[in-house]
Every structure is written in C-alpha cells, then in structure tokens.
Amino acid sequence: MENKSKQNYHCGYVAIVGAPNVGKSTLINLIVGKKISAVTSKPQTTRHKIVGITTTDEYQIIFIDTPGVLQPAYLLHEVMLKQTKASIDNADSIIFMLDASLDERSDMNLQTTAFNILKKTDKNIIPVLNKADLLSQIILEKRTKYLKDLYGFKEIIPISAKNDEGTKGMMDIVVSTLPEHPPFYPSDMISEHSERFFVAEIIREKIFEKYQEEIPYSTTVDIVEFKEQEGRKDVINAEIYVEKDQQKGILIGKKGLALKAVGEEARKEIELFLERPVYLQLYVKVREKWREQQKWLKRLGYDNY
Ligand SMILES: Nc1nc2c(ncn2[C@@H]2O[C@H](COP(=O)(O)OP(=O)(O)OP(=O)(O)O)[C@@H](O)[C@H]2O)c(=O)[nH]1
Ligand SMILES: [Mg+2]
Structure with a gap:
C-alpha cells in the first residue's frame, strides 16, 4: 500500500x-x-x-x-x-x-x-x-x-x-464529505474483482442486450474454466444458466446462430478488457429455479458480500 x-x-x-x-x-x-x-x-x-x-x-x-x-x-x-x-x-x-x-x-x-x-x-x-x-x-x-x-x-x-x-x-x-485519511489502495488500482468476475459480467451484459422478456432475468453466467497459457490464447469456458428447456432453445437460436453472436460480441469486449486475445466457449445449461436456490446463488458468488 x-x-x-x-x-x-x-x-x-x-x-x-x-x-x-x-x-x-x-x-x-x-x-x-x-x-x-x-x-x-x-x-x-x-x-x-x-x-x-x-x-x-x-x-x-x-x-x-x-x-x-x-x-x-x-x-x-x-x-x-x-x-x-x-x-x-x-x-x-x-x-x-x-x-x-x-x-x-x-x-x-x-x-x-x-x-x-x-x-x-x-x-x-x-x-x-x-x-x-x-x-x-x-x-x-x-x-x-x-x-x-x-x-x-x-x-x-x-x-x-x-x-x-x-x-x-x-x-x-x-x-x-469524505474524512481526512491516507489512501487505502495503490494509486493505479481501479477495481478489485477477479478477471473471472469481469468476464462473466461481460457475457451477461451481452445476453441482457440481445434477448427480450424474461430471458435476461432467467440467465446467469458461471466461468467454469479460465486457463492462461504462455504464448497462446487464454481458454475461457463459460456456462450460461437458464431456468427452462424452452429458454435454452431461444438462447441458442436457429442453428446456434444467436449464441454464436453472443460469443463473438462477448469475446471482443473481453479481449478489449483484458488486453489480450482469448478463446471463448459458451455452453447453455438448464438449472431449474437457480434464482431461488441458495446452493446455486452461493456457487455463483451472489452471497459473497
Ligand atoms: N440519456 C441518458 N441516458 C443515460 C445516462 N446515464 C445512463 N443512461 C442510460 O440509462 C440506461 C441504464 O444505465 P445503467 O448505468 O445500466 O443504469 P443502472 O442504474 O446501473 O441500472 P441497474 O444496474 O439495472 O440498476 C442505459 O441505457 C444508459 O445508457 C445519462 O446521463 N443520460
Ligand atoms: Mg447497474
């Protein structure tokens, strides 16, 4: 410090x-x-x-x-x-x-x-x-x-x-309105979350932008693998949770085109954010009522405060 x-x-x-x-x-x-x-x-x-x-x-x-x-x-x-x-x-x-x-x-x-x-x-x-x-x-x-x-x-x-x-x-x-106090953080620090967290948020943002009605609200993102590789692109595997089979179909879209578009937009923004190229793979999983269950919320870091 x-x-x-x-x-x-x-x-x-x-x-x-x-x-x-x-x-x-x-x-x-x-x-x-x-x-x-x-x-x-x-x-x-x-x-x-x-x-x-x-x-x-x-x-x-x-x-x-x-x-x-x-x-x-x-x-x-x-x-x-x-x-x-x-x-x-x-x-x-x-x-x-x-x-x-x-x-x-x-x-x-x-x-x-x-x-x-x-x-x-x-x-x-x-x-x-x-x-x-x-x-x-x-x-x-x-x-x-x-x-x-x-x-x-x-x-x-x-x-x-x-x-x-x-x-x-x-x-x-x-x-x-602030108290007199020396700084708590180094002067070049702008946030304190993990890269994993920001990557999940970027993917979630793209889903919010692209889909309508209940889809964004029934969806969340879990980064299941984030592998940094020397001299090669990072590999990021993300699971997108939805609550119903029907939502999974909408998210993926005809011939997988809708999900592909999410992946492309998210990857571009992740690369901008991390300032390095990544290989991003998205998977859609049905997790019934994940919004109502402690175990899923915990796993997704939602009770981490
Ligand atoms: N015209 C105008 N639009 C704004 C302004 N600030 C934010 N917006 C728009 O308002 C919308 C919501 O902005 P957010 O920053 O996501 O709002 P938020 O309060 O964080 O929303 P939640 O996270 O859902 O609570 C977006 O479409 C923004 O572009 C502003 O100063 N002027
Ligand atoms: Mg906000």
Missing part, C-alpha cells in the same frame, strides 16, 4: 444507490475511466456490488456501484437488496441517484423505497439527478424543484453520466 504523506488527504467509500436503470453503472464507469460495470437499457442489470476506485493527489474515492433497489420476487433479488444495504452501511457518503426522465406521473415507488432506506442512515446523502441531458433547462429546473419538495432535499445536483456533464462539480461535493 502506498503511503501519501500529503496533509489533508481525503479518502473514503461512496455508494451509488437508486432505483434500477437510473445510470449508476454508467457513472462508475465514467469516474474510473474504464468499463468495469455492465450497462444496458434494461433494469436490474447490476446484481453485485462493484468497486471502482479513483485516485488523485488530493483524494482517493472507493465508489461502490450497487444493484438497483427493487421489490424482491426471488431469493436472488433478496441477495441483491442485501448487497445494496450492506454497501450503504459501509459507506462514508452516498450518491442517491434520481432519474430526470421520470416525471410527476411516473411510477416512483422504487425511487421512494430507496429514499426510505437512505433516510434511516446518518451518512452524508448527495442527491444527484442523472440524465439531465434529456431535458430542457426549464423542465429540468421544474423537475428538480418537484424532487426537492418530494424528499425534502436542499440541493439536487443535475448531471449527465452519459455525456460527462455536471460530474466535476458533483465530485467536488463528494470529496468535501
């Missing part, structure tokens, strides 16, 4: 919390400057807490991207919610992310559920309104005022994680 002798160094943990699909993972990727967290247009993309670290001469922040707050329907959901709650408990400050694309008539139940969880903590809460790029200045001001009145916030910071707007000002406020 590095030891910065600089005075007034700030370091702390910041959880990014909010309803599903508001842009939490987009923000952590922007801040660390590398795609470490899956982003898709579908809610419930993130299932684990994901660590992203940013370090400057003045501060080090350990951001925790969290699963969107939801109403649990499966054991998997309960585990996801537990991860979010544990991330809140371990944080110094919390970015509460709101979504500018929701108006007064939208369903804000999950956003309010997230707010009610945060209300119970004594942590610094930093309300941020993401996707500000979607609104005109006038509508944005109206929406900000509505949310301030709804939750009793003095300030809400409008940002666009997608376009990197408003995020510098947001970071200044985040840093001002």
